Amino acid sequence: MPTPERAAVLPALALVLNAFTWGVSWWPLRELQGAGLHPLWATVLIYAVAVGLISLRAPRAWRELLRTPSLWVLVLAAGATNASFNWAVTIGDVVRVVLLFYVMPLWAVLLARALLGERLTAAAALRVVLALAGAAIVLWPADGGGWPLPRTLAEGLGLIGGFSFALNNVMLRREADRSASARALAMFLGGVVVSAALALGTAAPVPPPPAAGWIAGMLALALAFWAATWRCNTAPPGCRPTPRR
Numbered sequence: 001m002p003t004p005e006r007a008a009v010l011p012a013l014a015l016v017l018n019a020f021t022w023g024v025s026w027w028p029l030r031e032l033q034g035a036g037l038h039p040l041w042a043t044v045l046i047y048a049v050a051v052g053l054i055s056l057r058a059p060r061a062w063r064e065l066l067r068t069p070s071l072w073v074l075v076l077a078a079g080a081t082n083a084s085f086n087w088a089v090t091i092g093d094v095v096r097v098v099l100l101f102y103v104m105p106l107w108a109v110l111l112a113r114a115l116l117g118e119r120l121t122a123a124a125a126l127r128v129v130l131a132l133a134g135a136a137i138v139l140w141p142a143d144g145g146g147w148p149l150p151r152t153l154a155e156g157l158g159l160i161g162g163f164s165f166a167l168n169n170v171m172l173r174r175e176a177d178r179s180a181s182a183r184a185l186a187m188f189l190g191g192v193v194v195s196a197a198l199a200l201g202t203a204a205p206v207p208p209p210p211a212a213g214w215i216a217g218m219l220a221l222a223l224a225f226w227a228a229t230w231r232c233n234t235a236p237p238g239c240r241p242t243p244r245r
Helices: 004-024 026-034 039-057 060-066 069-091 094-101 104-116 122-139 153-174 180-201 212-233
Strands: none
Touching: 004 026, 004 212, 026 039, 026 069, 026 212, 039 060, 039 069, 039 180, 039 212, 060 069, 060 180, 069 094, 069 153, 069 180, 094 122, 094 153, 104 122, 104 153, 180 212
């Protein structure tokens, strides 16, 4: 059993690792795009590697996933999150995309109310107001005219990714009684399925011929995403969501 001090530090370290990985992922994704690998296909390959690692580490997770319909909502939510975010930060202004992505507290409050029955508190209402104000500031037209609406594909993807991320987090809490392996498998599988569907639906350029450079970069990013997400998903309470009551 970990000491109280270690139990308090591990969740924080897991969250820092997860945030750092997501925060710098735009750079390798753009490098992969420069090598001819579209961000949607990059996401498919990256998360396919992670699915393979989880399958080897915890093969029983597949059985739990297949017999739990609610985990497939997590598949779709996580898939939409990763596909939208990775695509957006590759083609758009990273700062604007991230700011719009983190309108997430607005969606989280509404989804937690709808799916978890959480009470709308004054603090939650304040988060909604702050999220709306932040989105309006980012989206407000430079000339001061018109409505604060997304005007580029990257901005729209940032908002969609934020909504999906909120749904992902709410579903993680809703399904907290499921094993960490099954939840992690659902999230990574979503990255494969949704990104592949979008890549095919948008006629994204097919991956380039195999080359050591982009394959090594893709594998390194896959290991980083797997380590960050797996570590946060299996950390002691504080990083992991608490079960429903």
